[in-house]
Amino acid sequence: MTDIEYGRRRRPLRVRGRKLGRNLGWVPPLLLLVGIVLLDFNTSERFRIITWIVLVPGTAAAICGVWTTGAFAVLAVATYVAVDSAWPGEYRAGLGDFVLVAVGGLLAVIACAVRLRKERQTLHIQDIAETTRRTVLRPLPARWGGLEHAGVYLAADVDARVGGDFYDIQPGPHGTRLFVGDVQGKGLGAVETAAALLGTFREAGYHEADLATVAERLEMRMLRHRRHTTALGREDGDRFATAVLIGFPEDAEESIDVVNFGHEPPLAIGPRGVRELPSGDGLPLGFGDLVEGLPPVHRVPLAADETLLLVTDGVTEARDRRGTFYPLALELAPAAGAGPDRAGPSRLVWLVRDGVLRHSGGRLSDDTTVFAVRRAREAAGEDGEEGRLRS
Structure with missing residues (x-):
């Protein structure tokens, strides 16, 4: 009998046959957050990049679940406040960038929820197609x-x-x-x-x-x-x-x-x-x-x-x-x-x-x-x- 060729469903990443924390999707956004914080502390006041931390929940939204993305959104806001407060008052990014990070995190959570819903719909359609295939090509x-x-x-x-x-x-x-x-x-x-x-x-x-x-x-x-x-x-x-x-x-x-x-x-x-x-x-x-x-x-x-x-x-x-x-x-x-x-x-x-x-x-x-x-x-x-x- 034949087996049809098509893209497989995405499976959780495994290491040595075991699931690590269900998957390793949380690693890239965490590394990005740490890298932004370290870079912000190791640059001068003329090159503040702590606002880039808004990219962290955005990255999580593409590869993680809703709860993980929400956690990174909250972590990004908290980290922004902590890092920005460590600088002298005249060098702080200010309220406007804080709002940007907070709104960016909220939008990332919404985008993640939409992505997961679309993925579930796609998998459902694939299941229907698989049933059709086995009906036609038994x-x-x-x-x-x-x-x-x-x-x-x-x-x-x-x-x-x-x-x-x-x-x-x-x-x-x-x-x-x-x-x-x-x-x-x-x-x-x-x-x-x-x-x-x-x-x-x-x-x-x-x-x-x-x-x-x-x-x-x-x-x-x-x-x-x-x-x-x-x-x-x-x-x-x-x-x-x-x-x-x-x-x-x-x-x-x-x-x-x-x-x-x-x-x-x-x-x-x-x-x-x-x-x-x-x-x-x-x-x-x-x-x-x-x-x-x-x-x-x-x-x-x-x-x-x-x-x-x-x-x-x-x-x-x-x-x-x-x-x-x-x-x-x-x-x-x-x-x-x-x-x-x-x-x-x-x-x-x-x-x-x-x-x-x-x-x-x-x-x-x-x-x-x-x-x-x-x-x-x-x-x-x-x-x-x-x-x-x-x-």
Whole structure:
């Protein structure tokens, strides 16, 4: 199963595995306060900087809690009074600067409270996004439906956790089916469309004996979904999805059935090299009413020592600074001749993931999914145990 890549929640700073005073956020403002006091005492009366102590609660507001910020605001006022009183009367900063420090501390406490409220709202939104992700991209066992698999989803938006890319494996009485695709567009509309297609796949992929019937059900679901969104007055009534539907028939262990809805062609990687499976000879899901018939079902060979790699266009369209596309086949060539262990799902997914990020300099222009599967071997190898990739 995959693990999505995104920014982690901020965690308390730990030293030697223990929390120090819950965190060490109080250290910088305390050091700043001490430094201002020492500098004020070690400069002449012409360069009084005790007023700079207003920066102490401001610094605390950015990295500490409300109570800690309030404590620094009070400490700053008290320190200001004590230090300023130690100077002769004619050199004291005066009432105006005292008011500045007091008001600055009060504003720092308010700013800290606003910051923490925004952080709580952000974490709540992230929790909702995480729930949505697990609903659309449900967790899968490391070995599922007789397949070893691994995958990773890279969000183009660093704050996003799910987009229009989707994948799933559905075992059933008619063999295991695999579904990988990419919904056109971004945002909640794309997520909603992906969820609709995956729901239909999970039902039809289990019950329908004929893979062509599953493909027909997916096309019909896409058309129904578009009609529904159009009736609601939304502007995504022309949305479509490229996808690959693959069946692993139980009566043909050296072959797979492939229906390609205008998606990037799957790649088979094994000791004999890298080969491309049938390309997208059909239109994407949602365009079936423009032509007669759906894409054909191709039965193609897939040896037991070959791994099937499927990617979305975020991989093939990744560019470097010079505009050069990511050379996927070239990157996979060394792994192809390195044996089944080196060309297993986990290793291939990590290879492509790292290659795309390196090639694009970490600047992804589109959501990117890399998914790899192969028929499970008798004994779980390294790749079978590492089906769940972690970022």
